[in-house]
Amino acid sequence: MDMLPLWISLKTSLSATFLAFVLGVTAAKLMSVYRGRLKSVLDGVFILPLVLPPTVVGFLLLVLFGRHGPLGKVLTALFSTTVIFSWSATVIASTVVAFPLMYRTARGAFEQVDPHMLDAARTMGIPESSIFTRITMPLAWPGIAAGTILAFARALGEFGATLMLAGNIPGKTQTIPLTIFFLVESGQRDKAALWVLIIIVISLAAITGLHYWTSHQIPAGGQPER
């Protein structure tokens, strides 16, 4: 059996998870301090890919990255390439749908951190950047880790937007979910079942791995046990 879809899926979802992590955590941090009027609008925009049908996300991405779209024009001008129907397109599609999960859980995790702790750190002379890396992140870590796994699972399972933006090019953009769809379509249900099994194993491993790992971390939380 051709294992390329597994390789493409892992490469895509890991890259997308990395991007969604950086973008989601940054957006969550910025939104937790931002007090402007656009707060609820921005929050809505960040969550939107989660509630929209994947085909709608795919359509919007096509408009954005198309030859005549605003981002597509920039890419064409700078690198004289287009991302549509390339491997990058699978990453973009997966990142966009995974982002809201990362953003939302990270924001929730940041809001759980006792603001007094951050104030205490400030009066101790610790610079804001160190407060973020040495206090906020470790304390919010269980939530951030859960968000990362959710984002990974979502990126791994991405189908609709990927199909619209990246197409189904075997060996290039054909991820496991696309493979399953087209195998069933052409009546090869046995092969499809095998891929289904593979994707279940990967997802389960990620989730139990996370659970095992976080339960061995030092439990955070402000309150004493006695």
Next chain:
Amino acid sequence: MALRADIERDLPGFKLRVSLDCQEKTLGLLGGSGSGKSMTLRCIAGLDKPTRGRITLGGRVLFDSKEGIDLPPQQRRVGFLFQNYALFPHLTVAGNIAMGLRGMKKHEQKKTIKEMVAKVKLEGMENRFPRQLSGGQQQRVALARALVLQPEVLLLDEPFSALDNHLRGEMEQELKDLLGSYDGSSVFVTHNLEEAYRLCPNLLILEDGNVIAGGPREDIFNNPPNLATARITGCQNLSRIRIRKDNTVEALDWGCVLHVNSNNMPSGASYAGIPSRYIRPAGKDDLINAMHCRVINVIESPYQVTLSVKLLGRESNNLSCLKLSVQNEEWQRIISQGLEEFKICLPPERVFLTF
């Protein structure tokens, strides 16, 4: 190090107007919840921004709205002890203390932490996490963490409110000792008046965002400058008055004429008060301000009873009760002599007049 703050902060529905001057010793900020005491501390530490005003510490300007100076909390050298201690739960005792000591050489850091841990009597607990410590130990870590940075002023926000009664007394003594060996000044916020009195030679009373009294604790407790201060210091016996001649006043709510000390007679005073601890059952020699009274209510405590009494003579339903405490043994003696003859005495030197 002298801390001076003259700040205003405007919020919807609340205005803070505080001016304080804290010299070498401990200044107590006393007030009910929502009176603005915590906000004052936060403004001094740079965690809240005053709308207007100026804050100086020693020779440094921490905040000045006119000159556009607003030092970040990191540069203020102000220690802050939070109500819930705000220890970093993912770091050990040593880690919590070390957090502020970055930039120090490793072996120096180790030495400093060791000294500090010894100072707050936490030897052997360096590697424990906050959740493995008792409330009192957690507070010591919080203190150590703040004091190790040698702040020029230490701000304490209701440090004992999370402790039970027994620990409270113990920690209070420890805090007193630690503050004694610390050569900066400190501002102590509390709503507990006895705590404030025990720890702070000077007090500032806040109500609704305004300073309503300030000065040495004895003055404030024995001679509160206004009715609100009298109430905050725990004085339950307060009456409207009409000033008469010969150092006497007519206490309208108690229905009696009281002698007061001549140097206690501010002109224009409209209230008289006496803390319940100063009212005593009258002896044979008490001739001034000794009055027959009727016991309205008795509340028994383990060692004393609190009596609510009304003065006899001018029967009126509008009169309010006077409260006093007597020791259990004395109360038994009074009952055995018969309550008809019960007299109380309000020593003239203890009666204060206020506005």
